[in-house]
Amino acid sequence: MTLHGPGAATGDLATRAAAWMRARLKGSEVGVIGDKGWLDANLAGSITDEGLGLDDAWRVFNDVVVPQNLGLDSERFLAFIPLSPSVAGIWMDAICSTANFSAESWLEGAGAIAAENQVIALLARTAGMPEGAAGCFMSGGSIGNLSALAVAREQAAGRRTVVVADTAHASIDNALHLLGLEALEVPTGPECRLTGEAILATIADRRDIAAIVAAGGSTNAGVVDDLAGCADVAEALGAWFHVDGAYGLSAMLLPELRERFAGIERADSFIVDPHKWLFAPAGSCALVYRRPWLARQVHTQHGPYIEALRTDDEAYNPCDLGYQLTRRASGLPVWFALTLHGVEAHREAIRHGIRLAHLLADALDECEHTELLMRPQLGVVLFRRQGWGRDEWAQWAATMLREQVAFVVPTTYRGEAVGRVVFMHPRTPVAVVSELMAGLTA
């Protein structure tokens, strides 16, 4: 009776956990990069036959594990793609852990799946997908891209080449490798934007194109590809058109930005990661298909006990649409936050990051030592600093972290070391812009 039920031997863990969560929800630190030697030494022996008991187990968690991480959810985490889950989403995620809705099949998790489907429908509607479009939530963009491209391959009748931009996310290359498909890389030029013309110039008279992958916001530069131009070429070639919108496609919810995503309505599949710019906790990707029945042919698993999941031809099973069986209801937190606060509150939260990106861009423009690489389209800013190379950028990042101004990671742009900042957290203070500028001009 140690593990389960009202008598589970957890002491006052519930009180500690709730207090811990409340404290974290006030805001988190930028954090540190963990020290392997120290961590290994302090965690060795934590798992014993008898158990440490609550006080010691909690102490190891709180004093050893917790402080040795970066806070991607910190309002000053401005590298990679940050996470900034909403308070409502976080509490609902904790409820998901408690309830364990088995959201792989309608048989097991109809209520949770139906709620998740409200979010899928919102995204499909906003994109302008036709009636009949459907999808599912997955654990992240990488597995979402893999699942969509597996369906693309099945439709390709032996064609094995997939057009990708030189700016495509690393997960696309990985997925193609796993699927035995071959990437044909298209150069995007100084604007870092994949266009229909660039694809045509690269493929010349090749007709073995299985799919075209475009980005609804590239991760490195935050640039939305020419989705309409890509859709034209895909249509002419009879190729699958997939849009990887893991980072930026949430921004199509903003009416003032919808036009930038023109062409998304012609995608065969697209993904959005709500754990990025729709403020869900980590582990949430929405995958949408124009013709979901094609996905079912590829992803439905068969086996002695699994056939029981096929209770009804009309039944909607997320596990038939992507490469995942047992699945947390990772769309439920974002559904709940949308239901509680409304879409407009989410739009406003997205807008904050875009506003900050423009403020930093203006400051970089005005400063004589810095140069903006391109006007930000979403929340990513790329820039040069006169006389700075890789070493100076690394120093800048180290200083910003030491002073807890921000966690930033420089990147490369066409082989050149440059500065990169990503704004996403709705509570990032405007003051961070001048603090970053001070670090650039010191």
Ligand SMILES: *Cc1c(COP(=O)(O)O)cnc(C)c1O
């Ligand atoms: C983050 C990202 C991915 C990968 O998503 P995960 O959720 O980290 O697996 C794929 N594509 C783009 C454009 C991304 O920004």
